[in-house]
Amino acid sequence: MPWPEGDKMEYPFSKIEPKWQKIWREKQIFNPGERTGRPKYYVLAMFPYPSGVLHCGHASNYSISDAIARLKMMEGYSVMQPMGYDSFGMPAENFAIQHNSHPRITTEENIAAMRGQFDSMGFGLDWDREVSTCRPDYYVWGQYLFKKLYEKGLVYRKKSWQNWCESCQTVLANEQVENGLCWRCHGEVSQKELEQWYFRITDYAEELLDFSKLTDWPERVLAMQKNWIGKSEGTLIDFPLEDGSEAISVFTTRPDTVYGVTFMALPPEHPLVQKWLAEEPDNHALHDFCRKVINEDKILRGAEDTTKEGVFSGRYCLNPLNGNKVQIWITNYVLMDYGTGAVMAVPAHDQRDFEFARKYGIPMLLVIQNFEQNLVLPEMAQAYVEPGIMVNSAPFDGRESEAAKAAISALIEEKGCGRVTHTYRLRDWGISRQRYWGNPIPVIHCPRCGVVLVPDEDLPVRLPENVQVGRTTSNPLLSVPEWYRVKCPQCGEDAKRETDTMDTFVDSSWYYARYADPRNDQAPFDPAKANYWLPVDQYIGGIEHAVMHLLYARFIGKFMRDLGWCDCDEPFARLLTQGMVTKDGAKMSKSKGNVVDPTYIIDRFGADTLRTFLLFASPPDKDSEWSDDGVMGAFRFLNRVWRLIESNLDTLKRGLQLSADLEDISAPLRGLLYSSHSTVKKWLDDCQHRRQYNTAIAAVMEHLNHCVAVKDPAGLSDADLAVYAEACGIIPQMLYPFAPHIAEELWQRLGFNELLHESGLPGYEEKYLVRDLITYVVQINGKLRGKLEVAPDIDPEELKKQAMAVENVKRSLEGWSVKKVIVVPGKMVSIVAGK
RNA sequence: GCGAAAGUGGCGGAAUUGGCAGACGCGCUGGACUUAGGAUCCAGUGGGAUUAUCUCGUAGGGGUUCGAGUCCCCUCUUUCGCACCA
Numbered sequence: 061m062p063w064p065e066g067d068k069m070e071y072p073f074s075k076i077e078p079k080w081q082k083i084w085r086e087k088q089i090f091n092p093g094e095r096t097g098r099p100k101y102y103v104l105a106m107f108p109y110p111s112g113v114l115h116c117g118h119a120s121n122y123s124i125s126d127a128i129a130r131l132k133m134m135e136g137y138s139v140m141q142p143m144g145y146d147s148f149g150m151p152a153e154n155f156a157i158q159h160n161s162h163p164r165i166t167t168e169e170n171i172a173a174m175r176g177q178f179d180s181m182g183f184g185l186d187w188d189r190e191v192s193t194c195r196p197d198y199y200v201w202g203q204y205l206f207k208k209l210y211e212k213g214l215v216y217r218k219k220s221w222q223n224w225c226e227s228c229q230t231v232l233a234n235e236q237v238e239n240g241l242c243w244r245c246h247g248e249v250s251q252k253e254l255e256q257w258y259f260r261i262t263d264y265a266e267e268l269l270d271f272s273k274l275t276d277w278p279e280r281v282l283a284m285q286k287n288w289i290g291k292s293e294g295t296l297i298d299f300p301l302e303d304g305s306e307a308i309s310v311f312t313t314r315p316d317t318v319y320g321v322t323f324m325a326l327p328p329e330h331p332l333v334q335k336w337l338a339e340e341p342d343n344h345a346l347h348d349f350c351r352k353v354i355n356e357d358k359i360l361r362g363a364e365d366t367t368k369e370g371v372f373s374g375r376y377c378l379n380p381l382n383g384n385k386v387q388i389w390i391t392n393y394v395l396m397d398y399g400t401g402a403v404m405a406v407p408a409h410d411q412r413d414f415e416f417a418r419k420y421g422i423p424m425l426l427v428i429q430n431f432e433q434n435l436v437l438p439e440m441a442q443a444y445v446e447p448g449i450m451v452n453s454a455p456f457d458g459r460e461s462e463a464a465k466a467a468i469s470a471l472i473e474e475k476g477c478g479r480v481t482h483t484y485r486l487r488d489w490g491i492s493r494q495r496y497w498g499n500p501i502p503v504i505h506c507p508r509c510g511v512v513l514v515p516d517e518d519l520p521v522r523l524p525e526n527v528q529v530g531r532t533t534s535n536p537l538l539s540v541p542e543w544y545r546v547k548c549p550q551c552g553e554d555a556k557r558e559t560d561t562m563d564t565f566v567d568s569s570w571y572y573a574r575y576a577d578p579r580n581d582q583a584p585f586d587p588a589k590a591n592y593w594l595p596v597d598q599y600i601g602g603i604e605h606a607v608m609h610l611l612y613a614r615f616i617g618k619f620m621r622d623l624g625w626c627d628c629d630e631p632f633a634r635l636l637t638q639g640m641v642t643k644d645g646a647k648m649s650k651s652k653g654n655v656v657d658p659t660y661i662i663d664r665f666g667a668d669t670l671r672t673f674l675l676f677a678s679p680p681d682k683d684s685e686w687s688d689d690g691v692m693g694a695f696r697f698l699n700r701v702w703r704l705i706e707s708n709l710d711t712l713k714r715g716l717q718l719s720a721d722l723e724d725i726s727a728p729l730r731g732l733l734y735s736s737h738s739t740v741k742k743w744l745d746d747c748q749h750r751r752q753y754n755t756a757i758a759a760v761m762e763h764l765n766h767c768v769a770v771k772d773p774a775g776l777s778d779a780d781l782a783v784y785a786e787a788c789g790i791i792p793q794m795l796y797p798f799a800p801h802i803a804e805e806l807w808q809r810l811g812f813n814e815l816l817h818e819s820g821l822p823g824y825e826e827k828y829l830v831r832d833l834i835t836y837v838v839q840i841n842g843k844l845r846g847k848l849e850v851a852p853d854i855d856p857e858e859l860k861k862q863a864m865a866v867e868n869v870k871r872s873l874e875g876w877s878v879k880k881v882i883v884v885p886g887k888m889v890s891i892v893a894g895k
Numbered sequence: 896g897c898g899a900a901a902g903u904g905g906c907g908g909a910a911u912u913g914g915c916a917g918a919c920g921c922g923c924u925g926g927a928c929u930u931a932g933g934a935u936c937c938a939g940u941g942g943g944a945u946u947a948u949c950u951c952g953u954a955g956g957g958g959u960u961c962g963a964g965u966c967c968c969c970u971c972u973u974u975c976g977c978a979c980c981a
Contacts, residue, residue, distance in 0.1 A: 069934050283899060284976060292980070312981060325981085366979080398980045405981085412979055485980055603975080676920070677907065685907060689921050692933090697920080703935090745911080755909065758919035765919090837915050842962045844915060868948085882961055887914055892961045 070695075071702035073666030076805040081182055083804075089817060090184040092138040094592045101137035102593050103129040104572055104632075106601030106609070109152070110145040110192075112170030114177035116641040116648060116674075116686065117602075119658040123671040124638055124680045124753070125600050126183045127797040131747055133184075133817035134796065140593060141184055142575040144191035145171055149564040152194070153497040157530035163497045164525070167194055177659060181667045182801055189578045193567035194497070198574065200520035201584040202567055203502040205616070207513050208623055214260040217511070218488075220397070221329055221354065224252035230494040230534065231256070251354045256492040257501060257560060261615045265289055265484045268614055276634035278681070281606045288607045290485025295469045297404065297478035299324060299377040299386060308332065308377055308388075311399035311483050315468045316461040317406040319453035320427035321379055322417065323387040325370070325403040328353045329396040336373060345371055346390065353392045368393045368416045380477040381468075382454060387422065399483050407443065414443035427452045428461045489612065491563040496527055496536040498561030506548035506555040515549050521557070535559055568609055569616040572596050572631055590626040599632035606637070636751070639683035641674070648686070656686055668799035669695040675753040675798050697761055698802055701795065704767055705788055705806045711774045713811050715785025724779035732766055734831065736787045737824040739763040743794050744821065753798065760794045763787070793822040837888040838863045840876075845869050845891075856883050863889040 084090065092100070105125035108118055129141040147167045155170075156163040171192060178185060191198050209215045223232040225247055232249060261268075269289055271282050294313040299321075301307065308324055326333050328350035337347060349371045370391035377386050386404075393412055394403050407417035407424040417424055426437050428448040435444055447462045455471075456464050472478040492501070500521040502514040514521055524543040527536045537544065537559040548555035570584070576593040577585035601609075610632070617631040640647055643654040661670045673694035677684035705712060725733060739759050746756035767787050770776075776784055789810060796803040796816045807816050831852065836859065838846040846866035850859060860881050863869060869891070876893040883889055 280899065280976085287898075287977060290977090290980065294981085310981080314981080368979080393979055393981095395980065400981095403981050410981070412981080483980085485977095606976085679908090682908095687907065687921070690907070693920050696934095699934090750911070752911095754907095755911095755919080758909075761919055835915085839914085839962070842960090847915080880961065884914055884962095888962090890914080890961050 069699070071699050071706075071802065073668060073698075073802065074663075077180070077182060077666055077668070077801045080801045080804045081179055083815075084184065087815070089133070089815065090139075090141065090186045091188050092140050092186070094589055096138040098136055098138040100593060101129075101132040101139045101598075102596045103132065103139060103141045103598045104575070104596045104600070106599075106605065107144045107146050107191075107568070107571065108174070109149065110147050110167055110170040110174055111151070111155075112166075112173045114174060114181070114658055116656050116658055119181060119670060120641050120674045120684070121600060121602075121638050122178070122181065122183050123674050123798075124636070125598070126181075126671075126800075127675060127747075127753055128598055128600075128751075129184050130797040130800060130817060131821075134793075134819070134821050135748075136820070139184075140186060140189070140575070142189040142191075142578075143178065143183075143185040143187070144189075144571060144575070145174075145193065146564060146568050146571075147171065147192045147194040148199075148498045148561075148567055150495060150497070153495060153529055156497075162525070162527075163529060164194070167192075180659070180662055181671070184800075189575050191571060191574055191578050193499070193564070193571065196520045196522055197579075197581065198571075199499040199567065201574065202499045202562065202570075203514070203519050203521060204516070204584060205570065205620075206502055206562065206566075207516075209259060209619065210513060212619075212623075214263060214619065216258055216260065216488075217255050218258055219253050219255050221251045222254045222256065223249050224254070225249050231492070251356075256490050257562075258488040258490050259566075259615075261489045261612070262484055262486055264615050264618055265291070265486050267618055268486075268611065273630045273633075274635070277632075278635060278637055281603070281610065281635060281637060284606045285611055288486060288611065291482055292484070293482045294480075295472060295478055296400070296481045297380065297472055299380060299404065300477075302376040302378060302385065306332075307477075308402050309400045310402045310404040311481070312404055314406065314409065314465075315472065316450065316456075316465045317409045317427055318379070318381055318404065318468060318472075319450075319456075320406040320408050320425045321384070321386055321404045322407060322423050322425055323389050323405045323413075324377055325389055325391045325394045325405045325413070325416070326373075327392070327394040327396045327401060328390055330390075330401050333373070333390055336375070346373065349390060356392070366392070368412065368419065370416060370420065372420075380475060381471070389416075389420070389422075391416065397487055398485065408437060408440070409443050409445055411443045411445065414440075425452055489563075489565075489615075491566055492560040493563055494535040494559075495561055496523070496529060498564060499567060500537075501558045501560050501562055503558040504546055504548060504555050505558060506551060506553065508553055509548055509550045509555075512548055512550050512555070518549070537561075565609060565612050566616075569612040570620065572599075572613070573617075573620065573626060584620075584625065587624070587626055591628070594626055594628040595631050595633045598634050598636065600636045600638055602640070603637040610635070636680060638680050639678065641686055642683055643686040645685070661691060665691060665695045666698075666801070668698055668802050672698065672757065672799050676757045677754065679752050679754055697764070698799060700768065701764060701791055702802065702806070704764065705791070705810065708773050708788070709809055711781065712785045712788055715773075715776075715781040716789060716810065718778050718782035718785070720779035720782035724777070725783055726777070726780050728770070729776070729780040729783045730832075732770060732787050733783045733828055735763050735766040736783075736790060737828040740790060740794070740822045740824040741829065744824075747797065756794075757798060760791060763794075764791060767791070790822045792816065793819060834886060836863065838866055838869050839888060839890045840869065840872055840893055842890070845872050852886070859883060859889060863891070 103125050105121050125141060129139050132139045152163045152167050156166045159166055193199060206215065225232055231254060269286065269291060274282060292313055294311055295315040296309060296311055297318065298307040298309050333350065337350060340346065368391065370389045373388045373390055375388045377388055379386055405413035407413040407422065408426045409428055424437055426435060427450060428444060429435055429451045430444060430446065430448045450456045450459050450461050450464055456468065469480045500523060502519060502521045504512045504514060506512050524540045527540060529536055544557040544559055546555055546557050573585055573590050573594060577589040580586060613631055617628065620626055621628060643656060646652055646654060648655045658670055669691060673691045676694060677690060742759045743756050746752050770784055773784050792803040792807040793816060804816050833849040834852050836848050836850060837844060838848065846869040848862055848866055850862060860883065873893060876895060878891055878893050880892040881889065
C-alpha cells in the first residue's frame with residue numbers, strides 16, 4: 061500500500077465531498093432547461109464504454125470537461141453536461157461470455173457501477189439526460205435513422221472481398237488479421253466475397269473536407285481527416301478493348317504521361333478479370349494467380365516491400381489518343397477499391413510500373429524528358445517522375461509537361477474518351493457486423509419483394525433476449541429462427557430478417573443530438589431543442605477518434621441537417637483532444653500491471669485531490685505521467701488551503717466586512733493586494749483564453765504561498781485585514797472548477813450563502829496592478845550585469861543614467877566604451893559596449 | 896518513404912509578443928517542532944569555478960539580433976498519423 065492510513069491533520073474530505081454532491085443534486089444545478097434567459101453552453105466529453113470500472117483516463121477526461129462546465133457556470137451560462145454509455149459492441153459481448161451472463165444484464169450492472177463512480181468524482185452531470193445505446197428507447201432511433209438514409213439513397217448493399225475467418229464465421233476488419241491469421245482463434249483467414257451494408261459517406265466527402273467552421277479544432281485532427289479523405293484531382297480515361305466490346309476506365313493524376321502507356325494493370329478482383337476467368341476455365345496460370353493474390357492477407361498485399369507480381373492476360377486494349385496496342389496484365393499491386401480499380405501503367409514515369417515492367421520485360425516509352433535532356437531509357441535505374449519536356453507524344457512534343465496536363469485532358473474530353481474528375485481515398489462506410497450485441501438493421505429480405513424496410517410502426521426491431529452468447533461460433537442471431545423468420549411486410553409471404561447488426565460507430569454518430577431531447581418517444585429529438593443546444597460548444601475526447609468517430613459524426617450531423625432535423629452544419633464547434641495518463645512512460649493496461657485505481661485515490665485523499673493532481677500534471681492536450689508523489693502534492697496543497705482559511709475563520713469573516721483605502725495599507729499587504737489581482741488576471745487568462753489549467757492551478761498555489769506568509773492575521777489593521785480577507789476569499793473561487801467540494805465548503809464557512817457557481821467569476825482591477833517600483837534588468841552585450849528598482853514613470857534618460865551607475869555595471873564597463881543603450885520599457889536597459 | 900508534432904534540471908512541467916531560463920509542484924539537502932514522522936514550519940536546491948562574483952547551460956551544429964528555449968538553415972532522436980492511392 062503506497063500510502064499510510066489517515067491522519068488527524070487532514071481536512072475532512074470524506075465528509076464534505078458527499079455533502080456537496082448531495083446539495084448540488086438536490087438543487088438541480090446541473091439540470092438546465094431550454095429557456096433560462098441565459099446563454100447556453102454545451103460541454104460534452106465522449107461517452108464511455110461501460111466497463112464497470114472508472115479508470116484514470118475517464119477521471120482525467122471528465123475532470124477537464126467538468127472544469128470547463130463549472131467555469132462556464134460561474135460565467136453565467138446555462139450549462140449542459142450530459143453523460144451516457146456507448147454500450148453496444150464486441151467488448152460487452154465478450155464481457156458477458158467471460159461472466160457467463162447476458163450482455164444486457166452485465167451492461168446494466170456495469171452502468172450502475174460506473175454512475176456511482178462518476179458521482180463520487182463530483183462531476184456536474186445531468187443524469188436526467190442519460191442515454192445508453194443498447195436500450196431500445198435509444199436504438200429505435202438509430203434504426204429510424206438507417207431508414208431515412210436508405211430512403212435518401214445513402215444506404216446500399218455491395219458485394220466485396222472481406223477478410224473471412226472460417227472457424228469464427230465472421231468478417232474481420234483489416235486490423236483484426238494478424239500475419240494472415242485470425243486474431244482471436246488463430247485460424248486461417250481467407251478472402252470471401254460478401255454482401256454488406258454501406259453508408260454513402262463519400263457523397264459528403266467534399267463537404268467533409270470543408271473545415272472552415274472548425275476553426276477551434278486542433279490542426280493535427282484536421283490534417284488527419286484531410287489525409288483520410290484524400291482528395292485527388294485527375295482525369296478519367298477509357299481504354300477500349302482491342303475487340304471493341306467494352307472499355308477499361310482508368311483514373312490518373314498524370315494525363316501528361318498518357319502517350320507513354322505500355323500496359324494496363326488490373327487487380328484480380330476487377331469485374332473484367334472475373335469475367336475472363338469465367339470464360340476461360342482452363343487458363344490455369346490465370347486462375348492460380350488470381351486465387352493466390354485474392355487469398356493473400358490484404359495488409360500483406362498492401363505492404364510496400366511486397367514484390368510486384370502479375371500474369372499477362374493475353375488481351376490488349378488501345379490507347380485512345382494514339383491507337384497503340386496496350387498489353388493487359390493482372391497484377392497484385394493495384395487496389396480494386398481506389399479510383400476505378402484499374403491503372404494505366406507508364407513504366408518510364410512511375411516507379412511501381414517501372415519495377416513491374418523491368419521484371420516482366422514489358423516495353424517502356426519515354427514521354428517526358430528532363431530539362432537537362434539527358435534521360436536515356438536503357439540507362440535509367442528508376443522512373444522519372446518529375447515534370448519535364450514532352451517527347452514521343454505526337455501533338456504535344458516540346459511542351460512543358462505540367463502545362464500540357466490541362467490541354468491533354470481537354471483533348472480527351474473532346475474525343476469523348478474521358479473527363480477531368482477527382483477521386484477520394486475515403487471509402488464508403490461498411491456498417492455490417494455479424495454480431496449479436498448491436499443495433500439490428502431494420503430490414504427484411506423477401507424472396508419476392510427483395511429488400512423491404514421494417515415499417516415505422518414495427519420499430520424498434522428488438523434484439524431477442526433468449527440468445528446464448530458464446531454458444532455458437534457464428535452470429536448468435538442466426539440461431540434464433542423464431543426471431544429471424546418473419547412475414548414480409550409487403551406481400552405477407554415467408555421472409556427473413558436481416559441478421560447483421562450495425563457498427564457501433566453508427567450509435568455514437570448522433571448521440572450528442574439525442575442529449576438535447578433524450579426522452580422523446582415520438583422522434584429522435586425535437587428540432588427546436590436540438591437547435592437550442594447544438595452545436596456542442598466544447599467536445600473533448602481522445603485523439604484515437606480523430607478520423608473514425610469524428611468523421612462519422614460530422615457525416616451523420618450533415619445528413620440530419622439535410623433532413624431538417626436540425627440547422628447545425630458541424631456538431632462540434634470546438635474540439636479538445638486530451639492526453640493520455642501514463643505510468644512508467646506507458647499507457648496503463650492490465651497486461652503491463654501499471655493500472656492505478658482512481659477509486660482508491662478518492663477513498664484515501666478525496667476526489668478533489670485526484671482532480672487537482674490530474675489537471676495540474678500537464679496541459680489538458682498533453683499526456684501526463686501518473687505520480688504517487690504528485691497526488692500527495694495535490695493533497696498537501698488542498699490541506700494548506702484548508703488550514704489557511706479554517707484556522708482564521710473568525711478573522712476572515714470580520715475582514716470580509718471591511719474595506720480599505722490604498723494609503724492605509726502597509727507595504728507587505730500592498731504586495732498581497734497585488735498578488736490577489738495579478739493572480740486573478742492570470743487565472744482568468746489561463747482558464748478562459750489559454751485553457752491551460754496546470755498553470756492556472758500553479759498561480760493559485762503561488763498566491764496561497766503569499767497568503768500563508770502573512771503571520772498573525774488577527775493582529776492586522778482594519779485596512780490590512782480587508783486586503784488579507786479578500787486575498788484568502790478568492791482562493792475558493794479560483795479552486796472551484798478543479799476542486800469544487802473543498803471550494804464550496806470553505807466558501808460556505810466564510811459566510812457566503814450562495815453556491816460558488818452563483819458567485820460569478822473573481823475579478824481584478826487594473827489600478828491594483830500598478831506597482832510603486834518596478835525592477836529593471838541591466839544587460840551589457842546581452843549578459844545580465846545588474847538590476848535596479850525605479851518608479852514606473854521614470855524618464856528614459858534618467859533611467860539610462862541610473863543603470864550605468866549600478867555598482868556592478870560600472871565595474872563591468874571599465875575600459876569599455878558605450879556604443880548604444882536600448883531601453884525596453886518596463887523591462888530592461890541593454891547596453892552595447894566595445895573596446 | 897511521406898506528413899505532422901515534439902526534444903528545457905534528478906522528475907512532471909513553466910517561460911503567452913524575441914527581453915532576468917527553470918514559475919509551480921515533486922524529489923533531495925540542512926534545520927525547527929516532536930515519543931515518532933508519513934504531519935507541519937523555516938532555509939537551500941541546473942552544472943562548474945578562484946562563490947559579495949564569474950562562467951557554461953533549453954538534443955547537436957551554424958546564422959539573424961543589442962538580446963534567441965522562442966526566428967531562419969542543416970543534422971540527430973522520439974512520438975503519432977499515412978503508407979504501392981495510380
